[in-house]
């Protein structure tokens with residue numbers, strides 16, 4: 039019965055072929071360091087799920103942002119858990135992505151034929167840091183406000199275009215409601231979509247080229 | 258890499274795969290195990306560590322020490338090495354260079370060998386960079402001074418209770434303990450001015466939270482109401498002003514229902530049968546609500562401060578104002594609404610409720626103890 043159903047599906051979707059290329063493939067024997075990529079992927083999924091739940095109550099305006107977060111922590115059933123997980127997974131994800139990069143670096147896995155996998159990886163690293171930077175402002179508390187004031191003014195010292203970058207980030211000369219809505223848009227729409235698209239390419243390349251083998255010391 | 262090296266690599270890789278394992282289930286079980294461990298770790302962190310509470314953003318509080326998320330600390334620290342006109346080297350050149358190098362790494366590093374032992378320069382450079390980042394992060398953590406502790410009122414009930422305390426300190430001297438207003442006595446500059454009540458339904462129904470917030474923040478200087486917002490030279494943060502507004506709204510507005518938890522915390526303690534009053538349980542709440550507003554530094558009060566037990570017992574131009582066991586003590590006579598050598602009746606604009614006066618008398622008679630069960634002071 040089950041095999042008949044799969045046969046029927048496969049005839050129309052090619053699902054068995056997809057299964058074979060993604061799961062049913064031979065790869066070199068790998069060690070635990072090779073789990074860091076999938077750990078990053080897992081944490082990203084956690085962030086998507088908890089993040090979507092948070093937007094149900096979060097309000098991106100200076101008047102209401104702080105109170106809405108306060109409400110999530112005290113008024114919403116399990117709101118504290120959702121926010122707590124989102125908060126900690128953000129830090130953990132930066133850590134796993136960075137360690138994943140170091141793993142790839144020290145195993146020389148960025149070399150032929152995986153150069154493009156590496157380049158997409160660097161985009162993912164920068165986008166992940168961007169998520170951290172934009173997300174930090176959203177609770178609109180003292181830490182958020184002042185860290186972002188300093189962070190954006192650092193961008194303002196870039197010679198020539200610094201002032202332009204500063205205004206583009208803040209939506210004006212000072213931190214304001216414009217900054218908050220901008221960071222919100224970047225945090226929940228722009229950066230996640232970039233990450234999602236680039237992860238797809240990244241994983242396609244990982245499967246296409248196969249995971250590298252841990253190099254032996256004569257390699 | 259030339260064609261031969263590429264072919265050589267592909268051949269080796271083919272053999273490694275032949276000797277290898279199946280992605281499903283041999284490899285993926287490790288991935289699932291690690292992800293599951295991370296999941297448990299996250300639940301644990303969220304439950305037992307949580308997210309540290311922080312006060313609301315206050316653009317006027319320039320004394321706040323900015324602190325980025327931990328993974329940006331190394332950058333923050335790095336900038337300290339590029340002061341003044343060199344700043345752009347730390348903010349633009351170095352990070353830009355690092356990102357460019359990361360992107361171009363596979364095209365710059367043409368060494369065909371892969372094991373780190375055969376890539377001493379690349380592996381060494383990356384190690385130095387990572388150690389540098391960790392060292393800078395540690396340096397940043399060690400050198401940033403601790404933040405001044407700020408109390409954060411989380412729930413509505415906590416906000417109301419915090420607001421009540423703030424109201425007692427900052428507003429009672431003019432508006433009275435219940436916002437009842439009346440003739441101001443004992444306040445420099447406003448002596449004898451009569452204030453309308455701010456606890457009336459008229460006031461509550463015509464003033465929104467935003468209006469109350471603005472009045473407290475900016476004041477009504479032509480009428481004598483001082484500004485309290487930091488941006489206007491006062492000493493209250495936005496969170497504190499919001500707490501006061503919450504206190505006013507939920508205590509005085511008949512349309513708002515006081516949360517249970519706040520109600521319990523805001524009622525003054527009563528004496529149980531046979532109990533002797535002590536300072537910590539019974540007297541301090543009265544003093545906080547009715548006296549501290551004037552009896553704190555910077556106010557006219559004959560140098561009589563009432564913030565702690567010690568001050569209540571031992572300060573003032575006519576000290577001691579409390580003599581344990583003696584109902585002729587200055588303080589007792591003054592709250593009984595007598596005018597004596599040390600000054601006028603206290604609190605100046607209207608007497609305390611009789612049951613509170615009685616509580617103070619019993620406490621003094623019992624020897625003015627500080628804590629329940631503590632021996633009376635001499």
Ligand code: HEM
Nearest residue numbers: 072075076078079139142147155156159160162163249250
């Ligand atoms: C959101 C962030 C990222 C995710 C979700 C992710 C995911 C993955 C996964 C699941 C793999 C399979 C092998 C493994 O786990 O080691 C992989 C491989 C790889 N990743 Fe990432 N990655 C991310 C960021 C990065 C970064 C920052 C870099 C480097 C700058 C990078 C470079 C690579 C390379 C070169 C491979 C192939 C490694 C090999 O074949 O041995 N990735 N990635």
